[in-house]
Amino acid sequence: MTVHFPFQNSYSALPDSFFARVAPTPVAAPRLIKLNRPLAVQLGLDPDLLETPEGAAILAGKTVPAGADPIAMAYAGHQFGQFVPQLGDGRAILLGEVIDSDGIRRDIQLKGSGPTPFSRRGDGRAALGPVLREYIVSEAMHALGIPTTRSLAAVVTGEHVIRETALPGAVLTRVASSHIRVGTFQFFAVRRDTEAIRRLADHVIARHYPELVGAERPYHALLAGVVARQADLVARWLLVGFIHGVMNTDNSSISGETIDYGPCAFMDAYNPSQVFSSIDEMGRYAYANQPRIALWNLTRLAECLLPLFSDEQEKAVAEAQDILGAFSDQFSAAYQAGLRRKVGLFTERDGDDALIQDLLDAMAKNQADFTLTFRKLGDAAVDDSADARAQFMEPATFDEWAGRWRARIALEPQGATERQVAMHAVNPMFIPRNHRVEAVIQAAVNDDNYAPFEELVKVLAEPFEDQPHYAAYADPPLPDQRVLRTFCGT
Known part of the structure; x- marks a missing residue:
């Protein structure tokens, strides 16, 4: 049998200015190292056929499947605040779109599949390490319930790519609701192509927003919809300690999904100023800056849409500012509600926000592990001797706060066990800790050993379960295991 992709392509039917038609560059010896079988089934694909040599060839870009219409998408973007009028898919090729089992249109894209007209003298390839990182983190984010692009497959190419040294080449098959970004709108705005923006x-x-079809002011409603989704998305990031790393406008998805896992990372010790990305020297995209940057990116989107709002510039700007003004309240509402759930509060009372902020301040001062503090707090809801306090350099700091917390939860009708279950449902035990991710990458790159990668992916697929057999995966790094810098991989 032949591998069949039920493509129903729409983006490639747009004008030629939206993309460049380009086929993936064949590779020498593709070998499948990981297939996301449940996701394949959801996409209407046969996982058994994808695991054959024919399937590996397609997932590596060596063979283009029937019905594909491969393109590299055009976009611009602000990179660390500096505008670049043409970026585009420099090492990714969109094979096409399918309708999944939930009726949702999904892109299937090959990342690391060779040069395109947007490669800017790059080789268009990807090294194995960044491919494994994106597979691990994107699937972990999905398991955590955070909107995200997904990873369908990882394939080694049988070739090397040259970065600081020769590294194994690989291709990631990425799945997204779409790959349309704020930067896609900017590409046409800088060219003053209002018809293309429309x-x-x-x-x-x-x-992405079919409920807006036929709306009286659809473009205003579109901006409002993107603002709402981004506000919710960034709140979700903060609630699990995630730091994107490169929140450029070309990495800001219009669909509201997390996209482009380059130098991303999860915090160990809570630090609002935490930065991991090696290229973020000024801390622009630090953990606590992410809401502000999201609004900055959304403002760039609003600028692109102004010609669709009104022919009168002042009127259009005022209307856009009014829509953007909702972001702060929407983010705060999502974030504070999430924090209340994390500390086991079912209702909202005056003083709750201050109580939670006191905990965060104490965590920062005591270098408390973000993930474990909240997870252990769930245990403390039923057992006073639970070791949440062990996360603090000065346990008495936690004891003082915990006394006020216990007095607060005593005002609610829910029982201790019910509270613990609810807290454990939102406070993961397992996250993709940076030292674990680096360890599995090194095993794969240096020894062609994918067993650690498989085990980590398995553990992260159930982040809210205790999994006693894999308890060590919840441990923060030892001092000599700490990862202080993460890299883009381009």
Whole structure:
């Protein structure tokens, strides 16, 4: 049998200015190292056939499947605040789109599949390490319930890529609701192509915001919809200690999904100023800056949409500012509600926000592990001797706060066990800790050993379960295991 992709492509039917048609560059000896079988089934694909040599060849870009219409998408973007009028898919090729089992249109894209007209003298390839990192983290984010692109497969190419040294080459098959970014709108805005902006906005509304079709002011409603999704998304990031690393406008998805896992990382010790990305020297995308940057990116989107709002510039700007003004309240509402759930509060009372902020301040001062503090707090809801206090350099600091917390939860009707279950449902035991990710990458790159990678992926698929057999995966790094810098991988 032949591998069949039920493509129903729409983006490639847009005008040629939206993309460049380009086929993946064949590779020498593709070998499948990981297939996400449940995701394959959801996409209407046969996982058994994808695991054959024919399937590996398709997932590596050596063979283009029937019905594909491979393109590299055009976009611009602000990179660390500096505008670049043309970026585009420099090492990724969109094979096409399928309708999944939930009726959702999904892109299937090969990342690391060779040069495109947007490669800017790059080789268009990906090294094995960044491919494994994106597979691990994107699937972990999905398991954590955070909107994200997904990873369908990872394939080694049988070739090397040259970075600081020769590294094994690989291709990631990425799945997304779409790969349309704020930077996609910027690409046409800088060219003053209002008709293209309108075509793109109409495509986005039909694809991601169908409830807006026929709205009286659809483009205003589109901006409001993207603002709401981004506010919720960034709140979710903060609630699990995630730091994107490169929140450029070309990495800001219109669909509200997390996209482009380059130098991303999860915090160990809580530090609002935490930065891991080696290229973020000024801390622009530090943990606590992410809401502000999201609004900055959304403001760039609003600028692109102004010609669709009104012919009167002042009127259009005022209307956009009004929509953008909702971001702060929407983010705060999502974030504070999430924090209340994390500390086991079912209701909202005056003083709750201050109580939670006191905990965060104490965690920062005491270098308490973000993930374990909240997880152990769930245990403390039923057992006064639970070791949440062990996360603090000065346990008495936690004891003082815990006394006020216990007095607060005593005002609610829920029982201790019910509270613990609810807290454990939102406070993961397992996250992709940086030292664990680096360890599995090194095993794969240096020894062609994927057993640690498989085990980590398995553990992270159930982040809210205790999994006693894998308890060590919850441990923070020892001092000599700490990862202080993460890298983009381009």
